[in-house]
Amino acid sequence: MNIRFLAQSExxxxxxxxxxxxxxxxxxxxxFTNLPKVRYYLYYxxxxxxxEVMPYSDKVDIxxxxxxxxxxxxxxxxxxxxxLDGSFTFNIIRYNLTDHTHTKIISLKDDIQLYxxxxxxxxxxxxxxxxIIQRALPKVSEAGNYTDFFDFSLILFNFxxxxxxxxxxxxxxxxxxxxxxxxxxxxxxxxxxxxxxxxNRHQLLTKEEAAVxxxxxxxxxxxxxxxxxxxxxxxxxxxxxxxxxxTVLKAKIIDNFLIYSKYNYENKxxxxxxxxxxxxxxxxxxxxxxxxxxxxxATVIEKTPYIISVxxxxxxxxxxxxxxxxxxxxxxxxxxxxxxxxIISTYIERTLFGKKREMVTIxxxxxxxxxxxxxxxYIGAVSSNSETTYIFLK
Numbered sequence: 001m002n003i004r005f006l007a008q009s010e011x012x013x014x015x016x017x018x019x020x021x022x023x024x025x026x027x028x029x030x031x032f033t034n035l036p037k038v039r040y041y042l043y044y045x046x047x048x049x050x051x052e053v054m055p056y057s058d059k060v061d062i063x064x065x066x067x068x069x070x071x072x073x074x075x076x077x078x079x080x081x082x083x084l085d086g087s088f089t090f091n092i093i094r095y096n097l098t099d100h101t102h103t104k105i106i107s108l109k110d111d112i113q114l115y116x117x118x119x120x121x122x123x124x125x126x127x128x129x130x131x132i133i134q135r136a137l138p139k140v141s142e143a144g145n146y147t148d149f150f151d152f153s154l155i156l157f158n159f160x161x162x163x164x165x166x167x168x169x170x171x172x173x174x175x176x177x178x179x180x181x182x183x184x185x186x187x188x189x190x191x192x193x194x195x196x197x198x199x200n201r202h203q204l205l206t207k208e209e210a211a212v213x214x215x216x217x218x219x220x221x222x223x224x225x226x227x228x229x230x231x232x233x234x235x236x237x238x239x240x241x242x243x244x245x246x247t248v249l250k251a252k253i254i255d256n257f258l259i260y261s262k263y264n265y266e267n268k269x270x271x272x273x274x275x276x277x278x279x280x281x282x283x284x285x286x287x288x289x290x291x292x293x294x295x296x297x298a299t300v301i302e303k304t305p306y307i308i309s310v311x312x313x314x315x316x317x318x319x320x321x322x323x324x325x326x327x328x329x330x331x332x333x334x335x336x337x338x339x340x341x342x343i344i345s346t347y348i349e350r351t352l353f354g355k356k357r358e359m360v361t362i363x364x365x366x367x368x369x370x371x372x373x374x375x376x377x378y379i380g381a382v383s384s385n386s387e388t389t390y391i392f393l394k
Contacts (some may be wrong), residue, residue: 001342002388003362005374006048012380012392018071020045020384021097025061031082032112035060040077042097045382045390053077053095054102062090062115064122068220070182073097076125080112088112092123105159106131120149124180129160130224132167134177146204150194150211152176156227167227169234175211180218181253183277189251189258190216196247197263207244214238215248215260217277239275253277254300255386261295272298274305274320283320299338301365308335317366327366337381339389341365346378360391 014022022043030037038061040053057079065076075095080088089109095102110119120136136149152174154167167173175193182188193211196202201210216238226234242248242262249270251260258275272294274283285307287294297308305320315329329335329345337344343363348356361373376393383389 003372004390005393006390007376007393014043016382017097022382030060035062035115066180067125068180068182068188069125069127070185106157126220126224130156130158132156136176141205142209165228165230168230168232170232183253186219188218188220190218191248191251195249196244197249202265210244213242213248215240250295255303257300257305259298270294272307285320302341327368336378339383340386342389344381344391
């Protein structure tokens with residue numbers, strides 16, 4: 001295991017892109033009152049160097065852009081150009097993380113005043129030529145007491161051939177795409193349908209108004225081919241579905257597991273599901289504490305699903321295959337981060353003069369053997385792979 005401490009960090013608010021590259025954003029007042037200007041920075045952890053991406057380009061997070069390509073070489077963002085006639089052009093830029101070249105892949109002219117309250121656009125980059133643009137407009141509930149982005153329209157756009165196809169699949173146009181998570185070089189996990197947990201929608205919408213929520217394993221190229229056929233009802237097999245009284249809260253992928261959280265309104269409990277994407281086996285854990293989210297405590301260690309829980313004995317790691325506790329860390333240890341079989345925690349040490357100082361410790365799991373410890377205030381950690389972890393200290 002390779003552990004790298006990055007000291008004298010003021011904060012850590014980055015998103016891991018690939019290898020040792022972290023994306024960080026900073027916001028400032030720009031040309032618009034409703035949306036701030038944003039600056040993008042690439043933090044190269046091995047060199048401990050932070051570089052701004054195209055500093056003379058004006059950028060704004062007006063669209064939600066998801067790169068569905070696994071371990072992508074690109075960063076996608078939106079820059080804007082003032083057309084000097086009261087309108088703006090928004091360009092989607094593909095920025096190469098390796099050679100720092102960039103390409104404009106699509107331009108959209110729109111009314112900035114519609115965002116973020118009266119229009120929402122999600123863009124899903126499917127491959128090197130195709131993307132989906134999903135537009136959502138506000139729709140009022142039947143009772144007239146709630147408005148949200150429930151009116152969807154989607155197009156498949158080939159930005160190499162400059163060709164677009166209106167998507168007519170009933171599931172996509174009725175329920176919308178909530179998110180897509182890249183899994184490997186060929187496949188992604190797609191969720192269609194919006195959660196009724198968000199914004200108390202379960203109380204504000206009728207059962208007939210709610211979306212059917214589906215989790216689907218997509219072969220990206222097959223998905224593109226199916227969309228090109230303009231079918232109103234594509235044949236897509238869902239690995240799980242939820243509707244109204246059961247809703248998906250969040251999802252993530254660790255190693256070969258899709259891990260997602262479902263809340264059941266009738267039972268008032270949260271169910272954490274580990275779906276093995278290789279073997280299709282399913283492991284579950286139910287939390288009866290209403291409103292307490294478990295997904296952050298769901299992890300995978302050496303291809304084994306675990307739930308981390310805290311009680312009077314300390315922090316315990318429940319093995320969901322054997323249903324046994326594989327390790328317990330004393331209550332003095334605050335578990336902060338897990339990377340494969342390495343556990344990062346903090347504890348407060350008192351000096352001879354009674355002064356408190358924070359210590360960061362790294363233990364081997366499940367033996368709890370102390371590998372390393374360092375003095376400093378922990379503010380975050382990130383992994384470039386299962387063997388390398390970067391720890392940020394203030």
